[in-house]
Amino acid sequence: MTAKLSLRGVRKRFGDHEVCKGIDLDVADGEMVCLIGASGSGKSTLLRCMNLLEPIDDGTIWLDGTDISEPGLDPQPVRQQIGIVFQSYNLFPHMTAAENVMLAPRRVYGRSRDVLRPQVERLFSRFGLGDRMDHYPDQLSGGQQQRVAIIRALAMEPQIMLFDEITSALDPELVGEVLDVLRDLRGQGMTMVLATHEMGFARELADKVCFLDAGRILEQGPPDELFSAPREARTKAFLSRVL
Amino acid sequence: MDDASLPDGASGRTVAAPTRREVYEAEVRRRSNRIALISTASVVLAIVFLVPLAPGWEAVQRSFFNGRVFAATFPGLLNAFLLNVMIFAWSAPLIAVTGLAIALCRDTRAPALFPLRLFGIAYTDIFRGLPVVLVIYIIGFGVPGLGLPRPWNSPYIWGTLALVLVYSAYVAEVIRSGIDSIHQSQRSAAASLGLSERDTMRFVVLPQAIRNVVPANMNLFIALQKDVALLSFIGPVEVFRQAGVYKSLYANFTPYVGAALIFLVLTIPATRYADYLMNKQNRART
Ligand SMILES: Nc1ncnc2c1ncn2[C@@H]1O[C@H](COP(=O)(O)OP(=O)(O)O)[C@@H](O)[C@H]1O
Ligand SMILES: [Mg+2]
Numbered sequence: 332m333t334a335k336l337s338l339r340g341v342r343k344r345f346g347d348h349e350v351c352k353g354i355d356l357d358v359a360d361g362e363m364v365c366l367i368g369a370s371g372s373g374k375s376t377l378l379r380c381m382n383l384l385e386p387i388d389d390g391t392i393w394l395d396g397t398d399i400s401e402p403g404l405d406p407q408p409v410r411q412q413i414g415i416v417f418q419s420y421n422l423f424p425h426m427t428a429a430e431n432v433m434l435a436p437r438r439v440y441g442r443s444r445d446v447l448r449p450q451v452e453r454l455f456s457r458f459g460l461g462d463r464m465d466h467y468p469d470q471l472s473g474g475q476q477q478r479v480a481i482i483r484a485l486a487m488e489p490q491i492m493l494f495d496e497i498t499s500a501l502d503p504e505l506v507g508e509v510l511d512v513l514r515d516l517r518g519q520g521m522t523m524v525l526a527t528h529e530m531g532f533a534r535e536l537a538d539k540v541c542f543l544d545a546g547r548i549l550e551q552g553p554p555d556e557l558f559s560a561p562r563e564a565r566t567k568a569f570l571s572r573v574l
Numbered sequence: 575m576d577d578a579s580l581p582d583g584a585s586g587r588t589v590a591a592p593t594r595r596e597v598y599e600a601e602v603r604r605r606s607n608r609i610a611l612i613s614t615a616s617v618v619l620a621i622v623f624l625v626p627l628a629p630g631w632e633a634v635q636r637s638f639f640n641g642r643v644f645a646a647t648f649p650g651l652l653n654a655f656l657l658n659v660m661i662f663a664w665s666a667p668l669i670a671v672t673g674l675a676i677a678l679c680r681d682t683r684a685p686a687l688f689p690l691r692l693f694g695i696a697y698t699d700i701f702r703g704l705p706v707v708l709v710i711y712i713i714g715f716g717v718p719g720l721g722l723p724r725p726w727n728s729p730y731i732w733g734t735l736a737l738v739l740v741y742s743a744y745v746a747e748v749i750r751s752g753i754d755s756i757h758q759s760q761r762s763a764a765a766s767l768g769l770s771e772r773d774t775m776r777f778v779v780l781p782q783a784i785r786n787v788v789p790a791n792m793n794l795f796i797a798l799q800k801d802v803a804l805l806s807f808i809g810p811v812e813v814f815r816q817a818g819v820y821k822s823l824y825a826n827f828t829p830y831v832g833a834a835l836i837f838l839v840l841t842i843p844a845t846r847y848a849d850y851l852m853n854k855q856n857r858a859r860t
Binding site (some may be wrong): 379382384406407408410411414415418419421422424425434435438439483484487573 | 702757760762763764765766767768769770773777779781782
């Protein structure tokens with residue numbers, strides 16, 4: 332089985348501070364991989380490296396067997412393949428939800444609003460936002476905004492979706508509606524990488540869980556193994572703090 | 575005792591009854607209004623009674639606040655002010671467009687466009703570094719001095735150009751500060767969707783940036799409305815120049831006071847409105 336997305340020896344530094352210290356990771360087609368680890372361990376940076384929002388300093392990233400980490404490579408086609416959703420939604424506040432979603436397909440794929448509107452309507456109703464399409468972000472709850480952000484990324488029809496702690500900024504009662512969206516995507520066979528603090532969710536749905544510690548993947552494996560029988564002391568310590 | 579001001583015997587308060595706090599605050603408000611009124615009245619009375627006691631008051635009143643001269647010149651001043659309005663009306667859009675273009679020049683990152691960036695920097699440095707009146711003199715007298723044929727020797731054209739050069743430099747800086755104020759995460763989000771830098775600027779950053787700097791730009795345009803009067807130095811008879819003409823004619827300064835009134839009627843509401851927008855925005859941000 333060849334991996335959909337493959338990282339080998341990925342290093343990333345900010346100034347003197349090395350944040351990713353040689354990451355090896357394989358994500359198979361249709362797999363859901365969860366990154367867990369303390370705040371500051373490098374989860375966000377690793378995700379941002381995967382869709383080239385941050386250039387890596389060393390190592391290689393393959394997407395479907397193609398090296399996408401080649402310096403100087405145009406990142407735009409890669410980003411169309413790998414969508415990302417951020418903790419802070421980052422919706423465009425001056426556009427309605429529907430306009431947020433349609434902007435990139437219009438500009439990048441050259442599709443017209445008329446063509447897009449029905450597809451976008453389907454996505455909104457699928458995620459329970461059928462009546463919120465023409466609302467502005469500040470008229471939506473956090474959970475609704477985050478679902479719009481997910482729809483916005485999905486509208487580019489990516490092959491892989493990255494999620495960076497997308498429930499961390501939400502009030503507890505809104506977390507469920509966003510996790511349901513992830514469950515739905517999982518059911519559709521979307522390939523996903525999540526940085527998350529929702530251990531219960533990771534345990535329930537992940538194919539693989541990776542524990543990041545100070546820029547290294549210290550331990551990885553199926554959730555049952557990693558959560559019930561962690562090998563490393565630091566993993567044990569982390570899990571005992573969060574579980 | 576505390577409930578003395580409430581309807582008698584109401585254990586559950588009637589709906590309309592003010593709370594203790596509301597009663598207290600209303601009392602505080604009444605008291606501060608009273609104090610403000612008394613203190614303002616005493617200052618105004620002092621001015622009204624004391625200023626006329628000054629030895630030169632009679633003369634000042636005659637030469638600056640002469641009702642007869644005011645009535646005779648005010649319609650003419652209003653008429654001349656139309657010219658200010660017109661110069662403003664054609665300068666403002668030119669300034670907005672030029673300012674935006676210069677701001678974008680300064681923000682280019684592509685190496686091939688480095689000369690453009692350099693030009694933007696030089697432009698804003700130079701024209702923000704010069705007194706407006708000096709630019710008006712240099713361009714307004716200098717260019718027609720080249721002996722250009724009509725209509726290219728018109729002071730309207732070169733005066734307008736001078737205003738556009740100076741004010742677009744300020745507008746460019748304001749827009750650029752607006753661009754800088756848009757959080758990096760908005761660019762990240764746009765990039766992650768595969769949008770080009772150009773589209774990111776055009777559809778994501780600029781619309782937000784420009785909206786954020788509307789109040790600051792309004793203040794610039796209020797200043798422009800005043801500085802249009804400076805064009806009178808190179809020819810056009812706008813309200814300031816017209817007031818000067820009347821001053822000589824009547825040997826009286828009242829026309830200047832009339833001109834000042836005309837400006838204030840326009841600039842005070844505009845300034846208030848800009849402040850209101852600014853406050854609204856600050857509130858929305860917190
Ligand atoms: N753009 C940046 N510039 C400098 N340091 C950064 C930047 N982004 C992240 N870091 C640093 O990298 C480390 C890892 O951050 P991050 O990837 O956000 O971790 P996590 O998502 O696991 O909390 C932190 O110490 C953070 O301060
Ligand atoms: Mg993070």
